[in-house]
Amino acid sequence: MNNSVIIIESPNKVAKIKEITGASVFATIGHFMQLKSYDESNGFKPTFDYDQEKK
Numbered sequence: 190m191n192n193s194v195i196i197i198e199s200p201n202k203v204a205k206i207k208e209i210t211g212a213s214v215f216a217t218i219g220h221f222m223q224l225k226s227y228d229e230s231n232g233f234k235p236t237f238d239y240d241q242e243k244k
Contacts, residue, residue, distance in 0.1 A: 193212040197203065200216035207214040222237040 193210070195206060195210065195212045195214045196217060197206065197214065198217055198219065200218055203214045203216050206212070221240055223240055225236045225238045227236065228234045
């Protein structure tokens with residue numbers, strides 16, 4: 190998994206996941222997208238907006 194990137198929320202888990210997978214692991218330190226809506230007629234397909242404070 191050397192060419193892989195894993196993005197997680199918690200910075201406390203970065204080292205352990207990197208150790209297990211060998212991948213590059215980055216923490217967002219919180220949510221960076223918000224669920225704006227979902228389309229019930231299309232299998233509940235979600236629509237997300239970026240959180241401007243987290244950019």
